[in-house]
Amino acid sequence: MTGANKLRIAVAGGGLLGRLAAWRLALGGADVSLFEAGELRRPAGACWAAAGMISPLSELVHSPMEIYHMGLQSLALWPGWIAELEQATGTAVRYRRNGSIVVAHQRDSSQLDQFQQDLAAVLGDTAAAELQPLNAEQICGLEPDLQHFTGGIFLPNEADIDNRHLLQLVLAELQRLGVHLEDKTPVECEPGAVLLRQGRERRGFDLVVDCRGMGARELARDLRGVRGEVLVVETREVCFGRPVRLMHPRYKLYAVSKPDGTTVIGATEIESEDLSPISLRSSMELCSALYALNPAFAEARILESNVNLRPAVPDNLPFVRTGEGLIQANGLFRHGYLCGPALVCRLLEAVRETTESVVVQ
Ligand SMILES: Cc1cc2nc3c(=O)[nH]c(=O)nc-3n(C[C@H](O)[C@H](O)[C@H](O)COP(=O)(O)OP(=O)(O)OC[C@H]3O[C@@H](n4cnc5c(N)ncnc54)[C@H](O)[C@@H]3O)c2cc1C
Known part of the structure; x- marks a missing residue:
């Protein structure tokens, strides 16, 4: 995708999932706008409070097997993603695979x-x-x-990550990639548009990706x-x-x-x-x-x-729900760092299917 042909995507929610999704979509060549209700430097969501454990085994005792498999997929993805971030920003992220x-x-x-x-x-x-x-x-x-x-x-086979530093580095990388960052801008999501809560301005996009965590309740009623x-x-x-x-x-x-x-x-x-x-x-x-x-x-x-x-959500499994012009990704529960990369891959697959574009990263 180049220039005017770029897919215009709005990502709502700049927590863990939203910023990872915005990053991978921008790398894939999309023209991405990221809307965050709070401050991107210190997001108000669960991602900032989290401990950053990547624990597929410890979680297995009280979680469905799917969490374990998504955890293993994420464990395989994290090192490459971190290496890309480190190379792009020139800053090391502490990711430990020390068990x-x-x-x-x-x-x-x-x-x-x-x-x-x-x-x-x-x-x-x-x-x-x-x-x-x-x-x-x-x-x-x-x-x-x-x-x-x-x-x-x-x-x-467990790991952990310095999660707050990771969030900051992804933000720096979004800036470098030219993602349009809209701080302190709570939005509502609808197919092909976001509605800014302040001023009720409607902005149109080819696709809206809803990663608002608990803020997505008006659409995901089972949250x-x-x-x-x-x-x-x-x-x-x-x-x-x-x-x-x-x-x-x-x-x-x-x-x-x-x-x-x-x-x-x-x-x-x-x-x-x-x-x-x-x-x-x-x-x-x-x-x-x-x-x-x-x-x-x-x-x-x-x-x-x-x-x-x-x-x-009731089954405690993360989900990607796809509709015309709107994709919802959510439900990471206690597994954001454990399953986040795997969920982003599912999300990118859904973007590919709905838009028939080559957003591939
Ligand atoms: C105490 C605690 C410890 C945890 N420890 C771990 C751990 O060790 N390992 C692990 O894997 N997971 C852990 N988690 C879980 C992990 O933090 C979550 O699964 C993850 O943060 C979910 O990511 P998210 O992006 O979907 O939601 P969030 O991180 O909550 O981000 C949602 C974002 O959307 C924004 N938003 C909301 N409404 C709107 C709106 N209307 N418009 C625009 N933006 C909006 C919010 O401000 C927020 O920044 C922990 C969670 C908690 C609470």
Whole structure:
């Protein structure tokens, strides 16, 4: 596609999915406009609150098999996409394929056994390669800051990404590619047009791609928000080389260290669309679980507490819904970084089919 023949595409929503889609569509030669209700530099959606884990195995215990397969597809896509971004922007993104580690205190070892059995049952023959039991020495070898644990499981085929940095670099790349960026511009979507909420201006396009997450409710009526809560803490005392999960009878804590010395911790998944601040109980549970991971967290500083909604549909599977002049992509739930690239590929396929164009990247 060149010049006047370029396909004019509006992408609504500049969160994770919207900006990845805008990037790949622009690379494919489309003339892309990206509309974001909040600020593109710091999007208001779930993508900014997220921990950035890419965990097909940890998620498999309570997710459909399709999530696992989309996760594997995304794991295969991320390194190439990141290499392209790094080459274009001259900036490194921290993407670690270091696996992840699951631990439990001795008194909760049955939780670890149960997790291992559940996962092994789903994985079948591949279980031996995908999950490796660890003793105290092996745990310390992988994560010296987990010296209090005697039993754990290593999941070598998991990854994590410095998600906020990734979002910023994709934004820089969109600017470089000449994508029209419309910050603080909430829109409604209809076939072949977006309607700017402020001023009610209607703008026509060849195609509208709706990636508004929870903001897409007027079109995707089966969407629901699932509340997630995280704390961001800072300490020089503890740094993990991979995501760490703590199995506990009441909550499953995850802790992900970031390159800036912060650690994102979360646990809760609440079937509620309440966006009010984190509760005292949740923050006490998160903090005490973190302290149980390593007492050196006691002096960590709490920099942020974030609450956001994961966009989900009843089967908890992400979807691409195609209509004339309008494609909706959504439902990434707790799997945005895990399944995002795979969903973008489905979206590009839908764009190709509806427009018969060669948007191929
Ligand atoms: C606490 C928490 C932790 C998480 N951790 C992980 C993790 O470790 N790994 C993982 O894979 N996933 C994780 N997730 C899930 C992941 O964040 C989501 O799946 C992902 O962000 C969904 O991407 P999205 O672009 O569809 O939606 P969002 O990221 O929510 O982005 C939607 C965007 O659309 C914009 N928008 C809304 N309405 C409009 C409108 N009318 N016009 C224009 N723009 C609009 C919003 O401002 C927002 O920027 C986590 C989520 C939460 C809440």
